[in-house]
Amino acid sequence: MSKIHHDVLTAAAQDALRAPSVLNTQPWRWRIDADVLELHADRDRQLPVADPGGRLLLLSCGATLHHARIAMAAAGWSAQVRRMADTFTDDLLARILVGAPKQSSADERAMHQAIDRRRTDRRPFGDEPVPPEAVQKLVAAAEAEQTKLHRVPIGQMPILAIAAAAGDAEMSDPQYRGELMRWANRPSWSGDSVPADTIVRRVPRRVPVRELTMPPQEGMTVQPGGDRGAAYFVLFGDGDDAPDWLRAGEALSAVLLTAVALGLSVAPISDVIEVAHPRELVRGLLAGRGHPYIVLRCGLGGPTEDLATAPRRDPAEVIRERSDPQ
Numbered sequence: 001m002s003k004i005h006h007d008v009l010t011a012a013a014q015d016a017l018r019a020p021s022v023l024n025t026q027p028w029r030w031r032i033d034a035d036v037l038e039l040h041a042d043r044d045r046q047l048p049v050a051d052p053g054g055r056l057l058l059l060s061c062g063a064t065l066h067h068a069r070i071a072m073a074a075a076g077w078s079a080q081v082r083r084m085a086d087t088f089t090d091d092l093l094a095r096i097l098v099g100a101p102k103q104s105s106a107d108e109r110a111m112h113q114a115i116d117r118r119r120t121d122r123r124p125f126g127d128e129p130v131p132p133e134a135v136q137k138l139v140a141a142a143e144a145e146q147t148k149l150h151r152v153p154i155g156q157m158p159i160l161a162i163a164a165a166a167g168d169a170e171m172s173d174p175q176y177r178g179e180l181m182r183w184a185n186r187p188s189w190s191g192d193s194v195p196a197d198t199i200v201r202r203v204p205r206r207v208p209v210r211e212l213t214m215p216p217q218e219g220m221t222v223q224p225g226g227d228r229g230a231a232y233f234v235l236f237g238d239g240d241d242a243p244d245w246l247r248a249g250e251a252l253s254a255v256l257l258t259a260v261a262l263g264l265s266v267a268p269i270s271d272v273i274e275v276a277h278p279r280e281l282v283r284g285l286l287a288g289r290g291h292p293y294i295v296l297r298c299g300l301g302g303p304t305e306d307l308a309t310a311p312r313r314d315p316a317e318v319i320r321e322r323s324d325p326q
């Protein structure tokens with residue numbers, strides 16, 4: 001085994017822990033076996049109520065896979081990735097080998113630098129619109145990952161707002177509320193949870209966002225802003241099978257990191273995909289062009305440094321050598 005390759009893979013898995021995940025579940029495990037880095041789903045961290053089919057788990061795992069690829073690229077190595085998620089119940093999702101040394105691109109370096117700065121920014125954005133050149137770069141970032149980004153035009157905004165309000169229906173399900181309580185309010189030592197200082201009290205917005213505050217949590221108080229200048233996107237693609245959702249997670253990471261590299265604030269909205277009726281409304285926005293994977297709200301927000309950081313699990317728990325005791 002080459003010590004250099006082993007170190008490259010270890011560093012990539014460590015950077016990948018910063019990836020976003022639904023309710024910060026971090027539903028993945030990394031295994032290093034000689035010169036191979038394996039990505040596994042952690043089914044104990046799948047959300048049985050919000051995500052019974054495992055689609056959001058695959059989006060989250062795709063995001064961590066893309067973070068690992070970007071870390072390798074920024075370190076000057078090509079990644080040979082074999083994606084292995086054929087069905088929604090497969091646990092081995094991908095294998096990564098270190099390929100030939102390769103000069104990283106400016107985009108790859110910018111995305112890598114954005115990994116530590118990126119936060120889900122739930123604050124409402126102000127009036128200033130997202131510049132058209134930035135929109136083009138976000139679209140290109142999705143396309144580079146074989147996925148597409150639909151900018152929701154002004155005429156479709158009422159439908160998106162209705163879909164988002166309908167997504168809130170999950171809150172009337174006691175089982176969903178139990179799941180939210182369990183994952184959002186975890187003890188600080190757990191390395192997961194969605195801490196109160198990363199969530200926002202309810203304020204009027206163009207498109208309602210997922211309610212994550214549950215008593216006794218209240219969330220931070222913010223200026224109204226109303227998201228007037230925000231741009232909304234639907235990440236979508238041709239397929240609705242497991243490989244498509246893993247790839248969509250990679251695209252999600254690419255779009256989020258590109259947005260942050262461009263100085264934009266961004267937040268995923270997935271309750272509209274979790275519930276059948278709003279999902280069909282969002283699908284309708286695509287006019288037959290594909291399957292929606294997730295919605296993104298993007299805009300010019302306050303400084304990201306003002307946002308608290310959501311915790312991550314202990315690397316020793318998530319990244320294991322094959323030789324480690326299981």
Ligand SMILES: Cc1cc2nc3c(=O)[nH]c(=O)nc-3n(C[C@H](O)[C@H](O)[C@H](O)COP(=O)(O)O)c2cc1C
Binds near residue numbers: 056118270
């Ligand atoms: C598949 C997926 C779905 C998500 N859905 C939502 C959502 O509906 N609302 C929200 O505020 N954040 C959502 N998030 C963001 C996560 O809550 C966030 O990534 C996690 O809490 C870690 O925080 P960070 O992104 O600031 O590192 C989602 C993230 C992923 C990857």
